[in-house]
Amino acid sequence: MGAIITVTNLVKDFRLGEVATHVLKGISFEVARGSFVSIMGPSGSGKSTLMNILGCLDVPTSGTYLLDGVNVGALDSDALAELRSRRIGFVFQQFHLLARTSAAENVELPLLYTDTPARERRERARRALAAVGLAEREHHQPSQLSGGQQQRVAIARALVNDPALILADEPTGALDTRMGLEIMAIFQRLNRDAGITLVMVTHDPDIAGYGQRILHCRDGRVHRDEAVDHPGDAAADLAGLAPDEDAAVERSA
């Protein structure tokens, strides 16, 4: 198991006129293939900037980032887009689904940019939706789905390109506990069964505890790198929750 992410002495400055803000002040770490890593830290600690660089949406000011052995810093915007479409799946706090567009079409979206034939697009979107337990909802629009279901559509969208790496930025931030646990259960299952590497930013220490390792960021540096001895089991925790009335109504519907 090699490292899928190797970050060495990563520095990111933002320049506003004369004043340069040092957001990342030399971060180095590796993420092993097939692991589930949480990143925690207060606002302004640079964790969002780190996620943007890991997601190939931004490039570092200095330092190197190797994704699967590819030096991301040397790529132009088209090559970065290519990398994003083939290697990375994104899950956002706000889901970012296209309104008035069916779940299946939302999931198909990344495939539009990789010249995938329409038939294959539909097939893969259906499989990805099935993987997050939403096979029945492929024709529903986001407004007809609950928050948790919307996030699961978003996860299906992240999965559809068979990425090596899924980056999740506060995936449970807009969800209640039950829905958050549902998401964590899916993440753990994908990590365990499909061997997908997961890197997740979160505020919530309980959520972070479902990963195998927690990187604590503070002031642009990795402040503490903590291995989680006994990661929580989200599926078990979900089953242990008191039966939820809303969910019951939804199941019967």
Add this chain to the structure above:
Amino acid sequence: MKLFTSARIAVRALRVNRARSILTMLGIVIGVAAVIAMVGVGAGATERIQQQIQSIGSNLIIVLPGSISTNGVRLGAGAVVTLTTDDAKAIVAECPSVALAVPTVRGGAQVVAGSNNWATTVQGVTPDYATIRDYTMLLGQFFTTPDVEAAAKVAVLGETVAGNLFGDVNPTGQVVIIKNVPFTVSGVLTPKGQSPTGQDQDDVILVPITTATQKLLGANKANARAVGGIMVQALSPAAMDQAIDEISALLRERHRIQPGSEDDFSIRNLTEVFSAQETSAQVMAILLGAIASVSLIVGGIGIMNIMLVSVTERTREIGLRLAVGAKRTHILSQFLVEAITLSALGGIIGIAVGVAASIAISSFARWSTHLSLLSIAASFWFSAMVGVFFGYYPARKAAFLNPIEALRYE
């Protein structure tokens, strides 16, 4: 990504915002329709004037007698009779660029047939006149050269005269009395309608020029062969100037005018006079088209406006597309295709509306319009170009959004 996929994404986006798309398209619809209708009206007007010019006859030159000056007093053209039928014969015989020359005299007369009477113009001409003026016969025949030689009392009626004197009766063979002289009607001319100057070209009676000078209009005391003018047809449009030079030289020689003295005749190129009108009609057509294209440009600005709004509104969507692997060219083509779809669709509807408007204008306003395939194709092409031109800026703006900021955009 294939263009087809771009088009599908674009059409989806347009369908999602249906009302807005339709309103945006309306600008282009009106623009294209206005261009087609206005160009049609302009082309119709030009065509009408061309028809009128053709009704006068082609390659026409008119030679008029006078003006001469006597002791510094200059008299108007035609004030003194200087042209004769012999001049007309000489012009045909000696000017190589001239096809035909017809001497004419004209005068007003009250014409009587049975219980009807009518005031009209009587023209004395030769049979070649029908050829020069491109007259055809509605009924009967034109009079002949022997008629002219014999100063026969035969007349050819214009359709207006025929209608006023005889109503529905066939006038051929009937008798009309012009200034107390009975004439036999030999035929009726096919109507020509208005001349470019607005005269009724059918309100006329044609008689042999010999008959006219000897029996109707009164012989000129000084010269019995004097005529009111000579109508000349050049061999071709290109020979017009050459013909004028030849006629001028010939007449100066025949009239013994010393070098340096003024001509005692004047020569007019009729085609030239009326082609000025044609030019003005064309200018009007261009002007109408130009005004209409302004509305097309305004429609284009409408598209740009909506596309800019749409880019702003969909900033997060663009951010998401970039995040999941869309390249800048993907975003650029998506928004460009959206703009072009709007304008091209608007163009097609505009063509339909414009064609309908042209037909409506010609039937209700009785104004001839002329639809050309070229103007239709041109305005469709132009409307698509409007989409490219006004869609490019918003599309570029969308393509170069920073995905991180776009995703965070509220």
